[in-house]
Amino acid sequence: MNDINTRKTGVLLVNLGTPDTPETGDVRKYLREFLMDKRVIDIPAPQRFVLINGIIAPFRAPKSAKIYKELWEERGSPLLYHSVDLKNSLQEQLGAKYHVALGMRYQSPSIQSALEELRSKFVDRIIVLPLFPQYASASTGSVQDKVMEIVKEWWIVPDITFISSFCDDPLFIQAFAALGRKYLEKEPYDHIVFSYHGIPERHILKGSVNNYCKLGSCCDTYHKMNRYCYRAQCFLTSRLLAKELNLTEGQYSVTFQSRLGKDPWLKPYTDVLLQDLPAQGKKRVLAFSPAFVADCLETTIEVGSEFKELFEKAGGEHWQLVESLNSSPLWVEAVKQMILRN
Ligand SMILES: C=CC1=C(C)c2cc3[nH]c(cc4nc(cc5[nH]c(cc1n2)c(C)c5CCC(=O)O)C(CCC(=O)O)=C4C)c(C)c3C=C
Ligand SMILES: [Fe+2]
Numbered sequence: 001m002n003d004i005n006t007r008k009t010g011v012l013l014v015n016l017g018t019p020d021t022p023e024t025g026d027v028r029k030y031l032r033e034f035l036m037d038k039r040v041i042d043i044p045a046p047q048r049f050v051l052i053n054g055i056i057a058p059f060r061a062p063k064s065a066k067i068y069k070e071l072w073e074e075r076g077s078p079l080l081y082h083s084v085d086l087k088n089s090l091q092e093q094l095g096a097k098y099h100v101a102l103g104m105r106y107q108s109p110s111i112q113s114a115l116e117e118l119r120s121k122f123v124d125r126i127i128v129l130p131l132f133p134q135y136a137s138a139s140t141g142s143v144q145d146k147v148m149e150i151v152k153e154w155w156i157v158p159d160i161t162f163i164s165s166f167c168d169d170p171l172f173i174q175a176f177a178a179l180g181r182k183y184l185e186k187e188p189y190d191h192i193v194f195s196y197h198g199i200p201e202r203h204i205l206k207g208s209v210n211n212y213c214k215l216g217s218c219c220d221t222y223h224k225m226n227r228y229c230y231r232a233q234c235f236l237t238s239r240l241l242a243k244e245l246n247l248t249e250g251q252y253s254v255t256f257q258s259r260l261g262k263d264p265w266l267k268p269y270t271d272v273l274l275q276d277l278p279a280q281g282k283k284r285v286l287a288f289s290p291a292f293v294a295d296c297l298e299t300t301i302e303v304g305s306e307f308k309e310l311f312e313k314a315g316g317e318h319w320q321l322v323e324s325l326n327s328s329p330l331w332v333e334a335v336k337q338m339i340l341r342n
C-alpha cells in the first residue's frame with residue numbers, strides 16, 4: 001500500500017542512447033542528436049551543422065546502419081535492453097522507498113520522460129547516476145547538462161545528487177574482474193588489453209585545471225588535481241582491475257578506441273597497438289571494455305569482431321572480448337551500494 005507519509009528517493013539511471021531501429025533514417029536521427037551536442041563535437045555551431053548535414057548524415061549514417069543491423073537482436077539494441085534489465089533488477093533490490101527510472105541522453109526513453117516519471121511519484125530527492133564509469137564532459141557532463149536544463153524549468157526544483165564517476169568503486173572493479181576471471185581460469189592468455197572509448201585530446205586539455213593535465217605522466221597517479229580527468233580515471237580503473245586480477249605492469253596495456261575525424265584522440269589507439277602484439281609473442285589476448293557498463297556497438301562489434309579480425313590478420317591466434325556488466329548480479333549490487341551510500 002502506498003503510504004502518503006513514506007519518503008521516497010528517485011533514482012535516475014542514464015545511458016548514452018541508441019537508435020530506435022537499425023534503419024538508416026533512425027540511425028541518422030540518432031547521430032544528428034548525438035553529434036549536435038556541443039559537448040561531443042565541440043566546434044562552433046555553424047561548422048558543426050555543416051559537418052553533420054554535409055558528411056555525417058549522408059555518408060556515416062548508412063555505414064553505421066549496416067553495423068547496427070549486425071548488432072541488433074530480437075530484443076533490440078543491447079545497450080537499451082541491458083539498461084532496462086539493470087533498472088528492473090535495481091528497483092527490485094532497492095524496494096518501495098526508491099523509484100528507479102531510466103533515461104537515455106539521446107533518443108528514447110528521454111531524460112525528460114524519466115524525470116517526469118520521478119516527479120509523478122512524489123520523490124523527495126533525485127540521485128542521478130550516469131552509467132559511465134569514467135567522467136568525460138562528452139558523456140557524464142552532457143547528462144548533467146541535460147538534467148539541469150530540464151529541472152531549471154520546473155517551478156519546484158528538486159534536491160539532486162549527481163554521481164559523477166565510479167572509476168574506482170571497489171564493487172564495480174570486482175564485478176568487472178569477475179567477468180574476466182572466468183576466461184583467465186579457463187585457458188591461458190599472453191596479454192590483457194583494457195580498451196576505453198577515446199575522446200579528442202583537446203577535451204582533456206580543456207578540462208585541465210591550472211593546466212595540470214598535459215597528456216603525459218600527469219595522469220599516472222590520481223589525486224585532487226586530476227580528479228575529473230578522463231585519462232587519469234581510465235588509468236586508475238586499469239590499475240585497480242590489474243590489481244584485482246593479479247596482473248603485473250607488463251601483462252596489460254591501456255588503449256583508446258572509436259575515434260572519429262582527423263584530430264588527435266587519446267593514444268595509444270587500440271586498433272594500432274593490437275596489430276603490434278603478435279610480433280611480440282602476444283598471440284592470445286583478452287580484451288576488456290571498462291568504459292561501458294552495457295554491451296553496445298562499441299563492445300560487441302568494434303572490440304568483439306572488428307578488432308578480432310585485425311588481430312588475426314596481424315598474426316594473432318585468439319582475441320576474446322570480456323562481455324560487459326549488463327545486469328549481472330555483482331553489478332546490480334554495486335549500483336545498489338552506490339545509491340545507498342548517497
Ligand atoms: C564511454 C562513454 C562515451 C564517451 C566518452 C563517448 C564519446 C564520444 N563518442 C563519439 C562518437 C560516437 N560514439 C558512438 C557510439 C557510442 N558511444 C558510446 C559512449 C561514449 N561516447 C556508446 C555507449 C556508444 C554505442 C551506442 C550504441 O547504440 O550501441 C557513435 C555511433 C556509432 C558509430 O556511428 O560509430 C559515434 C559516432 C564522439 C565524437 C565522442 C567524443 C567526443
Ligand atoms: Fe561514443
Ligand SMILES: [Fe+2]
Pocket residue numbers: 204213214215218219226229230231232
Ligand atoms: Fe590527466
